[in-house]
Amino acid sequence: MILVAGFALAQIQPARGEEEKKGFFSKIFGGGKSEEKPAEKPAEVKTESKPKSTTSSKSKSTASKPKSEPAKKPAPKPVVAEKKTQEKPKETPKVTPKVETKTAPAPQTASVNNVKNEAKPSASNPWHVIDVGGRDYITLESIRNFYNPLFGFTGFRQQGNHVWLMSNKLVIKAQVGSQELLMNNMKFILSFPIISHGSNTLISRLDLVKLVDPILNPSHIQGAEYFDTVVVDAGHGGHDAGARGVYGYEKNFALKMAQHLRTALMARGFKVVLTRSTDSFISLSGRVSIANQIPNSIFISLHLNSGGSTASGIETWALTPQNAAATISRGGGYNASGTTGNKQDSANIALASAVQARVLSTVKVVDRGIKRAQWSVLTGIKKPGILFEGGFVTNAKECLLIASDSYQKTVAVAIADAVANYRKALEPAMVNRR
Numbered sequence: 001m002i003l004v005a006g007f008a009l010a011q012i013q014p015a016r017g018e019e020e021k022k023g024f025f026s027k028i029f030g031g032g033k034s035e036e037k038p039a040e041k042p043a044e045v046k047t048e049s050k051p052k053s054t055t056s057s058k059s060k061s062t063a064s065k066p067k068s069e070p071a072k073k074p075a076p077k078p079v080v081a082e083k084k085t086q087e088k089p090k091e092t093p094k095v096t097p098k099v100e101t102k103t104a105p106a107p108q109t110a111s112v113n114n115v116k117n118e119a120k121p122s123a124s125n126p127w128h129v130i131d132v133g134g135r136d137y138i139t140l141e142s143i144r145n146f147y148n149p150l151f152g153f154t155g156f157r158q159q160g161n162h163v164w165l166m167s168n169k170l171v172i173k174a175q176v177g178s179q180e181l182l183m184n185n186m187k188f189i190l191s192f193p194i195i196s197h198g199s200n201t202l203i204s205r206l207d208l209v210k211l212v213d214p215i216l217n218p219s220h221i222q223g224a225e226y227f228d229t230v231v232v233d234a235g236h237g238g239h240d241a242g243a244r245g246v247y248g249y250e251k252n253f254a255l256k257m258a259q260h261l262r263t264a265l266m267a268r269g270f271k272v273v274l275t276r277s278t279d280s281f282i283s284l285s286g287r288v289s290i291a292n293q294i295p296n297s298i299f300i301s302l303h304l305n306s307g308g309s310t311a312s313g314i315e316t317w318a319l320t321p322q323n324a325a326a327t328i329s330r331g332g333g334y335n336a337s338g339t340t341g342n343k344q345d346s347a348n349i350a351l352a353s354a355v356q357a358r359v360l361s362t363v364k365v366v367d368r369g370i371k372r373a374q375w376s377v378l379t380g381i382k383k384p385g386i387l388f389e390g391g392f393v394t395n396a397k398e399c400l401l402i403a404s405d406s407y408q409k410t411v412a413v414a415i416a417d418a419v420a421n422y423r424k425a426l427e428p429a430m431v432n433r434r
C-alpha cells in the first residue's frame with residue numbers, strides 16, 4: 001500500500017486472490033484499510049508550474065537544503081542533508097535501546113512564530129523551506145507541487161487543524177500538532193509534529209526525507225541492495241521467555257510464526273535463515289552478527305507485544321533516523337550520532353510500511369502504526385531490517401488469536417507477500433540487481 005508511484009509502476013498484482021481493499025496501498029503493497037476522506041468535496045487544485053526533478057543525493061550528500069537541478073530522471077527526489085552514519089557497529093548491544101541524554105528540540109506549540117529563515121520556492125527550487133527554532137520545515141503545498149507529476153493531486157483541503165492532500169491514488173491526512181500522518185489511511189508516526197505557520201502547514205524536512213519520500217518514491221531509494229535471502233529472527237528464546245501471555249509465552253509464539261514465515265518465504269522463492277529454530281537463547285548481538293554474515297539479505301525480527309489487558313493491534317518498527325527521536329521514551333531517545341542501521345533508513349521505512357500494510361489488509365487487527373526506535377537488534381544491522389509486533393499476548397482475546405495456527409499462518413503469508421512486494425517496488429533502485 002504505501003508505496004505509491006514506484007509501486008504502481010511495478011504493477012504489483014494482488015497476491016493469491018484475496019479480496020483487496022480500496023486504496024493505492026492495496027494496489028501497491030497489497031494492503032491497507034479503506035480510505036478516509038473529508039465529508040465535503042475538496043477544492044480543485046490548479047496545476048501550477050511543476051517542480052523540476054532533482055538528481056538523487058548519495059548517502060554522503062552534503063547538500064544542506066532541498067534543492068532542485070535540471071531534470072534528468074523521470075521521478076523527483078528531494079535532495080537533503082544526510083550526515084554520515086557511523087561505520088562502527090555497536091559491539092555490545094544492550095537489551096534495551098540506548099538512551100541519549102539529549103532531547104530533540106521540538107516546538108512546544110503547533111502554531112509557530114519563532115521563524116528564523118524562510119526560503120520561498122523559485123523556478124529553480126520547488127521547496128518552500130521554513131526554519132522554525134533551528135529545524136527546517138517544508139510546506140505541505142510545496143510537497144504537493146513536488147509530487148504532483150507522480151500523483152496528480154486533485155484536492156488540497158484544510159479544515160480546522162486537519163489537512164488533506166488528495167489524488168485518486170493517494171490521500172495524505174495530517175493534523176497540526178500531531179505526530180500522526182495518515183497515507184491512504186495507514187498510520188505513520190512522524191519524528192516531529194506537524195506545525196502551522198501563517199496559512200502554511202509544515203512537516204519537518206527530516207520526515208519528508210526519511211519517511212514521506214521513500215514511501216512515495218520507493219524506486220528511487222538510494223543504495224538499496226538486491227536480496228534473495230531473509231533472516232527471520234524469532235524474538236527471545238530459552239531462559240528469555242519474552243512477554244508472558246494469557247495462553248503462553250512470547251518466545252513460543254514468535255518461533256511458530258518464524259517457522260510459518262520461513263515456509264511462506266521459501267514458497268515465494270526466497271532463501272531463509274532463522275536466527276533460532278528451537279527454544280534456545282541467543283543474545284541480541286548474536287542475532288545482529290548472524291544477520292550481518294548472511295549476504296544479500298534483509299532482516300525481520302518477530303515479536304508479540306505486552307501491555308494492559310485491553311491493548312491490542314499490530315505495529316512495525318524501523319530504526320530511528322539520525323537526528324530524530326524515538327516514537328516512545330524507552331525506544332532509545334534522540335538519535336544524534338547515527339548508527340550502522342541508519343544507512344538503511346529509507347529501505348527500513350519502506351520495508352516496515354510494506355509489512356504493516358499487507359498484514360492489515362489480511363487480518364482484522366488494530367493498526368498501531370509504523371514507529372521508530374533504536375532497538376538493539378536494529379541498530380547494528382547492515383541491511384534493511386524491521387521489528388514486527390504481531391499482537392498483544394496480554395489481551396485474552398488477541399492471545400487466543402495469536403495462539404491459533406490459522407492466525408500465525410495468515411500473518412506469515414502476509415509478511416512474505418509484503419517482502420515480495422517490497423523487493424518489486426525497490427527493484428529499479430537496487431544495486432547488484434540480478
Ligand SMILES: [Zn+2]
Pocket residue numbers: 235236242243250303304
Ligand atoms: Zn519481544
